[in-house]
Amino acid sequence: MLDSSWCEKYKPESLSEIKDNDEVVEKLKIMIKTKLWTNFVLRGPVGCGKRTLISAFMKEIGCCKENILKIYHSNLKIHDTRNLFSNFLEKKTKEKHKWIIIQNIRRFPIQFHYALYNLFTMKNLTVIIVETKENMSVGQWCIIFNMRERTSKDYYIIAKRIEKKEKRKWNKKYLQDTYSLSRNNLYTFLYLLQCPSQLPDNYNKQKLPYSELLNHPSLRERYNIIHDLEIQGYSHLDIVTHIYNYLRESDDSSIEYVIEVGRTLTVYSNHDYNKLPIYACFGRLWEMKYGAKKLS
Secondary structure (H helix, E strand, C coil): CCCCCHHHHCCCCCHHHCCCCHHHHHHHHHHHHHCCCCCEEEECCCCCCHHHHHHHHHHHHCCCHHHEEEEEHHHCCHHHHHHHHHHHHHCCCCCCCEEEEEECHHHCCHHHHHHHHHHCCCCCEEEEEEECCCCCCCCCCCEEEECCCCCHHHHHHHHHHHHHHHCCCCCHHHHHHHHHHHCCCHHHHHHHHHCHHHCCCCCCCCCCCHHHHHHCCCHHHHHHHHHHHHHHCCCHHHHHHHHHHHHHHCCCCCHHHHHHHHHHHHHHHHCCCCCHHHHHHHHHHHHHHHHHHHHC
16 A cells, blocks of 8 residues: 555645746746736646646645635536635635636636626736637737646656655666556556556556446445556546456447447546546446336
């Protein structure tokens, strides 16, 4: 068992600890130094460090949690939008300035965008939008920071920082091989460095227990299998991708299964690090096969 995942243990606590996307980091440092807060968009591909950067930025500001509102497309009902904003803005707190952080705004309907436009011009409020793709015209209200995808060099720099603190020693060839295995997924890369002896024999072959994941009569057991794969270093995008390809190539796969897993794959292709979609997907797959019998 791991005492602490390196992905969490060595998560940057300040902007100075972030060594990639230097140009964006420096601009945020200037914003903190001058305290000239302005609305901004962090835009970049999945895995480029957008949320890590925002987390370090907010910690450096020292803003209390009650002055921060985080909004995801999955935790908001549109008819609650006005009440959500008004309750947050009207709530009295020790600090005057407040922050709203919005992720995956392109998944919100147009009604939410209209409500958002009214917030851009409010005093003592900064809106931060975290996105993977260009989706709305906010240039007149926000500064847009474009982040680049992490390269192998960025991964090696992260590894070298951990190497000193953990008193490990990795040569360049080992880091290159580990990066290749991780398929540009930082969580997987750090896990393979932290627990090389726990890497499953079938990891390189990309073989998952397909039959058990798709056909086991116990939903709890299916969830346990997903959890075991997480511990082994598989990302949710990895799991869903391989399951989708397996279903497409299998002669006896139902079209309902392919459609359901395909929808979940779309979710993880745009953003990950959210545990709900994959567990919800396999819950629905189980229900298709066993739910009616269990409930009857």
